[in-house]
Amino acid sequence: MFLNTIKSLYYAFRCSIFKRMDKKYAWAETEFLIENVPNEIWGEVGDSFANWVYQQGFFAALIKCFARNESLKIIDFGCGHGKLAPVSVFFTHPEGEYLGIDIQESYIKYCRRKYSQLPRVRFHVSKDYNPFYPQQQSAVAESKSYGSDWNVSPDSTDIVMALSVFTHLQEADAFGYINKIHTIIKPDALAILTCHIVEEPRAEPGFIFNYNPFLVSLFKFTTLLPGSNNWFTCNPELPESGIAMNMAGLNSLIQGKFKVELIIRGSATGGKDPFPQDVVVLRKLALPIDKV
Numbered sequence: 001m002f003l004n005t006i007k008s009l010y011y012a013f014r015c016s017i018f019k020r021m022d023k024k025y026a027w028a029e030t031e032f033l034i035e036n037v038p039n040e041i042w043g044e045v046g047d048s049f050a051n052w053v054y055q056q057g058f059f060a061a062l063i064k065c066f067a068r069n070e071s072l073k074i075i076d077f078g079c080g081h082g083k084l085a086p087v088s089v090f091f092t093h094p095e096g097e098y099l100g101i102d103i104q105e106s107y108i109k110y111c112r113r114k115y116s117q118l119p120r121v122r123f124h125v126s127k128d129y130n131p132f133y134p135q136q137q138s139a140v141a142e143s144k145s146y147g148s149d150w151n152v153s154p155d156s157t158d159i160v161m162a163l164s165v166f167t168h169l170q171e172a173d174a175f176g177y178i179n180k181i182h183t184i185i186k187p188d189a190l191a192i193l194t195c196h197i198v199e200e201p202r203a204e205p206g207f208i209f210n211y212n213p214f215l216v217s218l219f220k221f222t223t224l225l226p227g228s229n230n231w232f233t234c235n236p237e238l239p240e241s242g243i244a245m246n247m248a249g250l251n252s253l254i255q256g257k258f259k260v261e262l263i264i265r266g267s268a269t270g271g272k273d274p275f276p277q278d279v280v281v282l283r284k285l286a287l288p289i290d291k292v
Ligand SMILES: C[S@@+](CC[C@H](N)C(=O)[O-])C[C@H]1O[C@@H](n2cnc3c(N)ncnc32)[C@H](O)[C@@H]1O
Pocket: 077, 078, 079, 080, 081, 082, 083, 101, 102, 103, 104, 107, 126, 128, 129, 130, 133, 162, 163, 164, 165, 168
């Protein structure tokens, strides 16, 4: 017991020295990552320290592989606790910008505090509405403005990221936002979305989900939603709590606007990736299909 206490004190001491050395000699941009893992990552569905670290690297790698320039202008639509803000600095350097947008004022206040030291990051509270999330009182259930208060010019953005957002949008809303995203990104630029893509027959969840019956029960998208017959929910009482689409749904969503660069199949709908959702990397068509 005594020996264990001494050992853990020794390790804590050693870590603090390495942390200090790392901060001293690493690139300025990495300092924030070394020091800060938000406590708030615990408690959200599926989030954990491992997930936070995995996702930072995973999405940074996607940006690195698919972005064609530097000094990127990045929008993180539905940024939540701003998971991507710390890694954004490598891609916005030297003159780009990361803009995190969310409808929950408390998240945006958190991000502004947490990331106040980070260069080139900015946050915006949108007054749009999503029935699954608490938002400020001025948000109006009937208003479907689809980002009209984002204050972003057309053809101005290099990447829109939307992690775990289209998984909470019904079909008409998904179309509203994909049109907005299409308008604000530059020709040939990227949209990286995560969604749940279901196929028939339905695949069993893979990887981490096998060990967690509660999570498995959350991701059974058995109820067909009204519309094109391509959209599903796991909760008919409140569909936005979990939404899936099939490939026909995804194709109709992006048709004439984007081409698919890559789809990585996530573990909730049977894929092999540790990330639970399907990740879709889209590139905006240089010219709309009807003008080619
Ligand atoms: C599941 S959380 C994901 C948060 C973050 N992207 C992440 O991966 O950690 C979904 C986020 O999207 C936000 N959101 C939902 N609908 C939105 C809308 N219409 N406009 C902006 N944000 C929205 C929610 O407030 C919530 O923070």
